[in-house]
Amino acid sequence: MSDKVKCPIAGGYSAIESKRIGGAIGTPPMNADWWPGKLPIELLHSQSPAANPLGDDFDYPAAFASLNIEEVKKDILELLTSSQDFWPSDYGNYGPQMVRMAWHSAGSYRVFDGRGGSAQGLQRFAPLYSWEDNGNIDKSIRLLQPIKLKYGENISWADLIMLTGNLALEQMGFKTYGFGAGRIDYWEADDASYWGPETVMATQDKRWVGEPGSDDYDLENPLAASRQSLIYVHPEGPFGNMDPLSSAQEIRITFGRMGMNDEETVALIAGGHAFGKSHGASPKSALGPEPSGAPIENQALGWLNSNGTGKAQYTTTNGIEGAWTSHPTRWDHEYLKNLFAFEWEQTESVAGGKSWRPKKWSRI
Ligand code: HEM
Structure with a gap:
């Protein structure tokens, strides 16, 4: 395709013109590029009713x-x-x-x-x-x-x-309190939320003060995740260091900022991992870009995996491999039982994910 072909949506800049003037590919520089300190008043009208696909009278x-x-x-x-x-x-x-x-x-x-x-x-x-x-x-x-x-x-x-x-x-056998409905969808991304100072995904070098393990180790407000692009903590430990005590400290801080006390935090983590497994069966280098970075033909699907079939026994998600219990589709307390019943040693998956496995497959 000639680079003179212009995108009607992005304002008609070709890739070459766009690079020359410094904008992202296909988009011209916007006011915020010229004046990064401008007051972002557009935040006041995010989720504008004018863009609501369901209409004003939708109930x-x-x-x-x-x-x-x-x-x-x-x-x-x-x-x-x-x-x-x-x-x-x-x-x-x-x-x-x-x-x-x-x-x-x-x-x-x-x-x-x-x-x-x-x-x-x-x-x-x-x-x-x-x-x-x-x-x-x-x-x-x-x-x-x-x-x-x-x-x-x-x-x-x-x-x-x-x-x-x-x-x-x-x-899977868990008794819930039931379900309460009433969540009303946003119809576009929430650009008003601040997810942290790092400009590189999966890093955590700018949001913490103090050293892991020290009393003054703490997270920038209002954040509740330990790392850019995480929900909570790095599964391999703070800054990728497998130190259980510092992990526990980070978990207490991050889950506390989600409104959870220690008891609720333990119940959530041990309860959640009664189910399922972690996926690290293919090298991370086999994974394609995330959905928003993927080419248009992969729309709404990301991380396409070129190893084997790229799915099922080849799946890599975060890179750690293995289940927490011997029957991952049934609710029980085996996650906690296993934690106390075995001695654990460090291991690494095909994808390079660091985790723990029992030293011997017999209980202590
Ligand atoms: C310290 C907090 C937590 C950490 C570090 C953590 C870490 C992980 C990791 C690394 C995986 C594997 C993902 C994959 O490769 O597909 C995973 C899976 C899972 N997590 Fe967590 N998790 C945490 C908290 C929770 C909580 C609170 C719940 C639910 C209440 C939960 C539910 C699950 C479930 C059900 C899976 C299995 C998914 C599957 O089988 O595809 N996790 N978690």
Whole structure:
């Protein structure tokens, strides 16, 4: 294609013209590029009613009430125990990956400014959709798409994501408090939220003061994640150092900033990992770009994996490999039992993810 061909949406700049004048490919420099310190008053009209695809008079509570919710639940439960070619389920059950999806949707919440969380369905927009920590959650959302299309505006993405997580827990034997609906979707990315000072994804070098392990180790306000593009903490430990005590300190700080006390934090982490597995079966170099950085033909799918089939037993998400329990689709306390029953040593996956494995496969 000639570089003189102009994009009608981006303002008609060719790649070469755009590079010459310093803007991102295909976009001219905007006011904020010329004057980075300008007052961002556009934040006051983010989610403008003029852009609302559902119209001013759309009444979500009434739309949700019109659903046959038992039929919605039946469709979700059928999906959970199926397996589809484009993204086969582990152990024949999508439950664990749907629990992770729901948790990551809720877990971006932070108490200091009340931003993040599951309420607006922001997980389907950048940056969250393309965060390393949300790797392959694009597949979970894509699996739900036929159900979303079937019920349309009567169920928001935000409610569908949380209802699916809830049903997955129940289907795997966990007793929930039930489900409360009422999350109204944003229809565009939330550009008003601040996710940290680092300009490189998956780094954490600018948001902390003090040294891990010291009393003054603390996180910049209003952040609640230890690293750019994470929901909570680096699974390999603070700054990638596998020091359990500093990890515990970071977990207390970050989960505290999500509104959790120690007891709730332990219940969440040990409970969540009663299910599913971690994925690190292919080298990270086999992974393509995240959804927002991927070419248009991969729209809404990212991290395409060129190793083997690129899915199922070849899946790499964050890079650590293995399950936490011997039956990852059933609720129980084996995560905690295993933690205390074995002695643990460090190991590394094919993808280079550092984790712990039992020293001997017999309990102490
Ligand atoms: C310290 C906090 C946590 C850390 C470091 C952590 C880390 C991880 C990692 C590394 C994975 C593997 C992801 C993949 O490769 O696909 C994972 C998976 C998972 N996490 Fe967590 N997690 C945390 C908290 C939680 C919480 C609070 C929940 C739920 C309440 C949860 C639920 C899950 C589930 C269900 C999976 C399995 C996903 C699957 O099988 O596809 N996690 N977690």
